[in-house]
Amino acid sequence: MDAHPAATPARDQDAASWWYLIHTKIYRYRALLRKYWWMVLFTTCAGMAIGAWMLAHQQVVYVSTGRIMASGKINLPEGVTYTEEMNLFISTQRELMQDEAVRQRAANLVRSNNPELTPCPITLFVAPLPQTSIFNLSAIGTEPQYPQKFLDALMHEYIATRREMRTEKSEDAESSIEDEISRVQADVRKEEEKLVTFQRENNVGFLEQGGNSAGAYLAKLNTQLAEFKKEAQLLDLFQLDQKIAADESRAGDKDGERNPRLTGQPEMEYTHARQQIEVLKSERAEYAKDLRSKHPIMVELDRQIAQQQQLIDAFRKQSAEDLQHRREATRLEIENLEKTIKEWEAKALDLSQRLAEYGSLQANVTRARAQLESLSRSKGNVEINRNVDQDIISIRQRASAATPQKPGAVKTVGTGIGLGLFVGLLLLVLIDQLDDRVASYTEFQSYFRERVFAQIPHSPSDGRSESPAILMPEDERHAFAEAFRSLRSSIAFLPVAGAPPKVILITSAVPNEGKSTVAVNFAITLALAGSRVLLVDGDLRRGELHRSFGLTNDAGFGDVLSGRKSLDDAIQLTLVPGLMLLSRGRGVPNPGELYLGRSADEFLKTVHAEFDYVVLDSSPVMAADDTTSLAPKADAAVFVFRFTSSSTRASRKALELLRERQTNVIGIVCNDVSEAMQDYYYYRYPDYYATAKSDQAGV
Template identity: 35%
Template sequence: MAQSGFNDQDKDFEWSEMLRSFYFRGRLVLARLWWVIVLCLAIGISIQWFKQSQRKPVYQSNAQMVIDGQVTIPEGARYQEVFLNFFGTQIKLMNSQQVKERAEQRVAALHPELKPVYVHVSVLQSVDASAFDLSAVGEEPKYVSAYLDAVMHEFLAYKEERRNQTTEKFFLTIMEKVLEKQAEIEDLEEQKLNFQRSNNIVFITEQGNNAGSYLAELNNQRAGLRTEIRILNSMGHEKDTNLDALTESKLSSLDNGYERAKRQVEQLRAERDEFAIYMKPAHPKIRRLNQEIERQANLLNIFRRQTLGQLEDRRKQLEAELVNLDAIIADWEIKALKFSTLLAEFGRLNSRLESAKAVHARLLASIDSIDITQNTHQETISILEYASVAYPVVMDKNKQIALGALMGLMMGSGILAMVSMLDTRIVSAEDIGARYTPPVLGVIPLQQQKKGARLQLLQPGDDRVMFAESCRNIRSSLLFMDLDGKRPQMIVLTSSVPAEGKSTLASNLGITLAFAQSRTLLVDADLRRGRIHTEFDITVTPGLAELIEDPSLTLEDVTIQTETENLHVIPCGDYPERPGELLLSKRFEELLALMRSRYDYVIFDCPPVLATDDTPSFATKADAVIFMVRSNYTRSGQIKSSLDILELRGVQVDGFVLNFVDTRQPSHYYYYNRYNDYYNYRAKKKDPVKDKAKFSAS
């Protein structure tokens, strides 16, 4: 849950940063091209003023129409005014092309002496009443008034015609439906009469009822026969030479002799069992009882076979009766189905006939209501005030100026938006990170100073806290830059075009390295327009050009110790005729080796890449190349071209430094507002009395 909330916060922050970035870019474009807005405002106002000055005088006439309220119509009438979107519908009708054409024809017929002109009619709903306010504007005053009156009259006439056409069309449709239903009723009545002629409905109804009752009785009989046959089928199956209980019961009920023989056998067995207690099985009396028991058992078998034969005959008789009964039921089912089919057909004819008569009655009622509606005045809108005498319309100067200014502002904003979209100037570190692979080593904030004044170099305890911290940040990036396991010693500073602040950065970077107790040498390698000597207010000669050209000069002869401890400077010297060849000479390579042996860091202020070929050739000898970019000045195309040139020489840029960054842009504004007190804590002078009072209050 906590992680989810963190992501949502980041998302909101990115949106706010994006909006701030758009706003900041818009301010930059507006600050640079503010005159475009002023020019577009002037053009828009001028065009609008010229259009109004060339326009012919126009006249306006006003009128009003009112809604009369609810219409009372006789009971049973079906007319109803539709009030859903009523006002909007009426306004559309008044402004319709049909009404306009009819109004023009009416004016031409009633006032042939008037010259037709274009008239603009506007209709508005009254705010405090159920009425319409109409106004007409045109160049001819009399024609304008006549045209507005004609619009109101033709609007009412057009509505009446539309209503009559709708009513007449509806009436004709209803009459057509009435005739269709009447023909349908006659046809159904003819079919019903023919059916009754062919079939006796009373007889069919009575026969259908009788057939149903008789079929129910026959089905009951069939069910009884099937039950008895099922019982007989289950009788007579022997199990261990004994009859089942159902067969035994049936035998006992059919023949009394069987029952007597059965009791005699049981009695003899009882006597035998009694004598067997004290007599042997071979005793004559027991043998006589066994013979008697056997004789009675044979008699029982005879009774059983006779009875089973009777049952089998009975079952066959019942099956024959069931077959005969099934045939009779099938015949009667056909008869019953025939009767029910005839009755259903007759019922369907009756139902269709009654339905058609009901629809026919409703259609006749609708015709009656239409007749009542046609005789009723149905118009709910009437003319309250006819067109007034047309009066001249005075041009509202303030409105025209405001309209022209709005048009100019929109045009200027569009131009600035297009320019902003096409502008490829680098504004923030995010722009560099989005376009190029090398990292941004640092960002130098814009320092406010008087026009033409030189930016002062860093001093110990400098009050320009953000500026000093930015230079230290670049120094730290260099100190901890791991190039093949070692720190860069010989560092080249360059840019794509002049005036990007690389000389100032080279000077302040050298100072910050010297502050870190590193022996630092700052070399002005721009032999065409070097200006390191102006930064430190030193002589320009002898310098690097003389050191390379004159073998008698040593490194100590041209090296100048600055006011900053551990920082030495070699100016560019007198501008030579062929500076590019000097930087490629063997003498310069020997000097580079000597510089590397005597100093911890050697910083070269080189010319812009796109201005000369000096830097791409010399940069191959450096340990690190820092590329300077000026915010809101350097274009991305210039940087890309410079990087391509360096890459062709086998030089990879190790990082960017963004200079002249406005602290009001989103990325700087965010941190500056939050940590400004922290940066400036040392610069603030403490008041012991106030501090003590604050401590006591807390």
């Protein structure tokens, strides 16, 4: 009763997952179509042009039709009817009508009967009517009269070909059957000779009787062997006292009286001695109450008890010897029976093999004779094709006069457009298989298992100007701002042992993935929360963060690391309270050497103590070795992945390089995410922000 309700949420979840996958695929192909629409349009136009060209160059053709009936039923002698399986028959006849040899014979017949006609290539169509053995034939050619004459000749030659095939098959079948009869007759003589030779060398009656007798005697021997084995097992289990007790029980009859035949045997004496000892011991116990052990009566009783005990001991010894003798006798009986059984089994096996050989010879003779009789009957039926109504073939409708036709323009051009559109869509599918860029969060989860801190929605100025699109205090891009607040909360409340990371490096796999945008706006969001934040432009080759704030690049990170400037002289204040910028500074030839030097360690130690957060905007991992030299020294690294732009292979490789250098990659930020995607479900309530803004205005 409870199983069905419990399974319903699972089914709903599976249905939702399938819906997300379908919606994701639709969105991905829609994006590909927006990008490669010109390719689909080009292939469609090319198909339409090809169809129009084919239409313009097609000639007027002439069509002649006819109808023929061909039956697959054969009436055999003795009332037997053979009917060929309908599907196979129709397929065979259709191929025969279109056979090149039949077509060539038809062309020769037309040439001999109508030499004045101009030959032309003929396209032949054969269509069977459903549930019948009637075929509609159509001949298409470029000459007005030739298709009709050709179709008449084709139906005539088809009937002639079938008759020739039937005659050839009859002659071939008769010859083959005669050869087979000769071979089978030789086999019959050979098998009969083998049977006679066997009967001459073996008494068949004796073999059958001996086989039955041997089987009965073996069964009797096996029964005796089983009884002796049972007795041997019982004797092996008996102890001496158990054996004596068993002998005593066998010495009496079923009514408890002594068996007169066994009276006087040792078993009776043993029983009497035991009873006598018990009586003497009882008397001695009575006398012991009044007499001492040295008294003559007590001495006499002790003597009699000892005498009876000696008698019992002698009997026990004799019983032990008798038990051993019985065990040995039983073992010898078992060995003798096993030897006899082996001998008779060999004899029975030989008799059985010879009987089986005799039966096999008889079966071979019977089978060969039956085969010979069957072939003799087949020889009598081999002229079946000339006896009764075979191959019901008739022309139901002779070839009609050829009528002119021209292919339809709509069909030809439509086919070209359809093929062109199909090729274009096929190219889109091929591009989809080769393109490893991700267009949705569902696809992203199938490639990456890292923690996702935030999904940054697409911003109109993101990645399309010289400087990143920075957040403003009253920014109208509500989803854009809330995504960075989500990133700030994720870092602040990161479930780690100890304090959360303070020095955070932002990087990506290749350029133009939005890492600088993420770094700038992440730093602004931290500063707006009341933290002292230092934003460092760690891309010493092409860093441009100073342009985002309208500041200069006279001194910066490279100057501090190389010792040309002090940290206080290089840091610049921004318009955002609590946010300071350390720009790239003047270029250095080998940034990686500075990152590995002691000056970088001292710099990070200093800023770690002076600021609440330090955000490092680094160079792309796959562009240079700078990031893999600086990242291990940061508290944590955040990797930026841009939808519809980042390569999954390059991003996976970049993450592997960071981890190989002992970098603490704590998560990924998905950048440039489309809010139209089904699986993007954060911050979709602009009315909520508008209401809050209206309330503030009213106050």
